[in-house]
Amino acid sequence: xxxxxxxxxxxxxxxxxxxxxxxLIRPELGGIAGIILVFFFFLLTAADSGMFSAAGVLNWSIVxxxxxxxxxxxxxxxxxxxxxxxxxxxxxxxxxxxxILSVQMGWPMWMAIIATFVVCVGLGAVNGWLVIKxxxxxxxxxxxxxxxxxGLTIFAAIATTRKTIIGGVRxxxxxxxxxxxxxxxxxxxLFQWMGNIGLIDTFERGTRKGQPxxxxxxxxxxxxxxxxxxxxxxxxRTRFGNWIFAxxxxxxxxxxxxxxxxxxxxxxFMFTAFCATVFATCQVxxxxxxxxxxxxxxxxxxxxxxxxxxxxxxxxxxxVIGAALGALxxxxxxxxxxxxxxxxxxxxxxxGVILLLAVILNTYIRRMITGDK
Amino acid sequence: MNAxxxxxxxxxxxxxxxxxxIALAGVSLEVYPGECHCLLGDNGAGKxxxxxxxxxxxxxxxxxxxFEGNPMSxxxxxxxxxxxxxTVYQDLAMIPLMSVSRNFFxxxxxxxxxxxxxxxxxxxxxxxxxEEMGKMGISLRGPDQAVGTLSxxxxxxxxxxxxxxxxxxxxILDEPTSAxxxxxxxxxxxxxxxVRKQGIAVVLITHNVRHALAAGxxxxxxxxxxxxxxxxxxxxxPEELQDMMAGGVELATLESSLGGTV
Numbered sequence: 001x002x003x004x005x006x007x008x009x010x011x012x013x014x015x016x017x018x019x020x021x022x023x024l025i026r027p028e029l030g031g032i033a034g035i036i037l038v039f040f041f042f043l044l045t046a047a048d049s050g051m052f053s054a055a056g057v058l059n060w061s062i063v064x065x066x067x068x069x070x071x072x073x074x075x076x077x078x079x080x081x082x083x084x085x086x087x088x089x090x091x092x093x094x095x096x097x098x099x100i101l102s103v104q105m106g107w108p109m110w111m112a113i114i115a116t117f118v119v120c121v122g123l124g125a126v127n128g129w130l131v132i133k134x135x136x137x138x139x140x141x142x143x144x145x146x147x148x149x150x151g152l153t154i155f156a157a158i159a160t161t162r163k164t165i166i167g168g169v170r171x172x173x174x175x176x177x178x179x180x181x182x183x184x185x186x187x188x189x190l191f192q193w194m195g196n197i198g199l200i201d202t203f204e205r206g207t208r209k210g211q212p213x214x215x216x217x218x219x220x221x222x223x224x225x226x227x228x229x230x231x232x233x234x235x236x237r238t239r240f241g242n243w244i245f246a247x248x249x250x251x252x253x254x255x256x257x258x259x260x261x262x263x264x265x266x267x268x269f270m271f272t273a274f275c276a277t278v279f280a281t282c283q284v285x286x287x288x289x290x291x292x293x294x295x296x297x298x299x300x301x302x303x304x305x306x307x308x309x310x311x312x313x314x315x316x317x318x319x320v321i322g323a324a325l326g327a328l329x330x331x332x333x334x335x336x337x338x339x340x341x342x343x344x345x346x347x348x349x350x351x352g353v354i355l356l357l358a359v360i361l362n363t364y365i366r367r368m369i370t371g372d373k
Numbered sequence: 374m375n376a377x378x379x380x381x382x383x384x385x386x387x388x389x390x391x392x393x394x395i396a397l398a399g400v401s402l403e404v405y406p407g408e409c410h411c412l413l414g415d416n417g418a419g420k421x422x423x424x425x426x427x428x429x430x431x432x433x434x435x436x437x438x439x440f441e442g443n444p445m446s447x448x449x450x451x452x453x454x455x456x457x458x459x460t461v462y463q464d465l466a467m468i469p470l471m472s473v474s475r476n477f478f479x480x481x482x483x484x485x486x487x488x489x490x491x492x493x494x495x496x497x498x499x500x501x502x503x504e505e506m507g508k509m510g511i512s513l514r515g516p517d518q519a520v521g522t523l524s525x526x527x528x529x530x531x532x533x534x535x536x537x538x539x540x541x542x543x544x545i546l547d548e549p550t551s552a553x554x555x556x557x558x559x560x561x562x563x564x565x566x567x568v569r570k571q572g573i574a575v576v577l578i579t580h581n582v583r584h585a586l587a588a589g590x591x592x593x594x595x596x597x598x599x600x601x602x603x604x605x606x607x608x609x610x611p612e613e614l615q616d617m618m619a620g621g622v623e624l625a626t627l628e629s630s631l632g633g634t635v
Contacts, residue, residue: 236493245468
């Protein structure tokens with residue numbers, strides 16, 4: 001090599017960048033900016049509406065947690081280069097399967113839940129296998145499953161109960177160890193204590209007099225945080241995470257270097273189905289019923305959260321933390337507009353604007369990081 | 374080539390059929406450690422199919438592959454990689470969205486164990502990436518710089534450094550210079566020379582005769598799925614190589630109108 005390019009001198013064409021700028025330029029920046037904007041907006045417009053009281057915080061936290069659960073799955077799958085449009089139908093399907101197995105067929109709740117997870121994760125594998133084997137875009141394959149699963153769900157519910165909503169789940173779930181893992185609450189003692197010392201409001205009247213208005217953290221939120229942490233560590237700190245990036249970034253290159261791309265993609269479809277089933281199980285336990293129309297449009301809400309969070313639609317780039325922030329923005333906006341007393345139809349306008357702004361900002365950031373044109 | 378040296382790779386009568394298309398009709402090749410063996414041929418000659426048989430991407434329809442004297446059959450690219458045959462593809466060597474260090478260790482990530490949990494050892498990965506890049510004369514802003522921000526020649530060099538670092542005994546380069554400028558081509562060919570001097574066998578695929586002659590020790594020409602023979606360095610002129618690649622007659626008339634070797 002010529003002496004003119006000794007590595008110690010560095011390349012004069014590589015611009016030096018400040019530490020601050022380095023720290024700022026990350027895939028989650030769009031999500032972080034969005035969160036600041038959204039909270040600033042609602043602190044101004046809805047501060048006295050109870051949105052930031054204990055009950056209010058819990059309200060939008062639960063909605064955000066729901067989005068987070070499915071966003072984690074959608075995020076990892078999107079980074080691996082695929083879509084799953086059947087998430088919403090999978091949620092409806094999983095709920096009805098739990099209800100039919102437990103209420104109609106009399107299985108113990110834990111068995112019904114485990115069986116549902118096996119069936120749904122298996123369907124996720126079928127989704128992935130079909131995408132890999134046929135080479136069709138996952139958009140098309142999972143669109144087919146969107147209809148197939150929704151149709152099957154309604155059919156199964158009508159055929160067994162002549163109704164599209166199956167109730168009575170709460171009675172079967174009573175005292176079940178696995179049901180508590182999805183429908184229970186944690187830190188109830190802490191919240192009772194906070195209620196006692198006046199940190200949070202307590203009920204003034206009625207049968208629950210003296211109990212705090214918020215009596216614990218629902219397992220739904222615990223699941224959401226656990227999945228976000230799991231997804232983040234998996235993606236950024238494990239070799240499998242590197243394979244996820246590689247499979248979505250360029251499947252052929254990844255194959256040539258020995259990354260088992262097919263296995264990675266099928267596993268991510270299964271993980272997405274797993275997340276959808278967690279969502280469905282939590283929802284069924286919370287409502288005490290399953291509905292054949294549950295989960296409608298959830299696939300798009302998951303994808304929107306992921307995209308607000310900085311992931312690239314074509315795969316290979318993104319962040320689970322970003323997706324979680326996207327889900328939080330989604331939840332806060334949806335519930336916040338309600339608290340602020342804004343006409344609910346404007347929610348979609350607001351969301352569309354945020355989506356657009358976030359994606360423009362994210363595209364700009366990504367180009368700076370990756371040198372993409 | 375002296376007779377006592379044993380070839381590290383011997384491919385005998387390799388055939389590959391894709392449905393009704395015969396891509397390779399019995400191609401043989403020997404590669405010795407420390408040599409740069411150039412595989413030349415025009416587009417569609419079967420160069421890529423041939424090396425994909427060696428790198429485990431395609432399973433040959435017929436023929437035998439010997440690696441270090443033992444018969445080998447690679448079902449997956451991973452098998453070939455673990456045996457010590459590394460391939461650097463023309464345009465598919467790197468994932469531009471990912472950092473240099475993530476690309477460098479793609480498929481071979483170092484792990485750190487925390488009880489039953491194995492985590493990607495980013496510290497080691499970053500350190501080794503910077504060291505190896507330094508050896509090849511490329512200065513990075515940092516190991517987390519995205520490959521998309523590197524030039525074509527730098528990307529090739531990263532890919533070659535990666536293959537060498539992971540213990541390649543045979544390094545296959547698929548048209549490494551085809552999309553590069555003059556300076557970058559020179560850098561890549563210089564890298565090939567460094568690699569060869571470490572005793573690694575290099576198979577260089579190209580359709581540029583000048584690049585082949587600049588770096589190669591021996592030259593094998595493929596045409597329409599068949600070998601037209603192997604020549605030693607010094608025993609063949611650029612014109613002869615060019616003629617063998619393109620079938621000769623037509624090109625001779627073309628060349629006279631273009632004024633020199635293409």
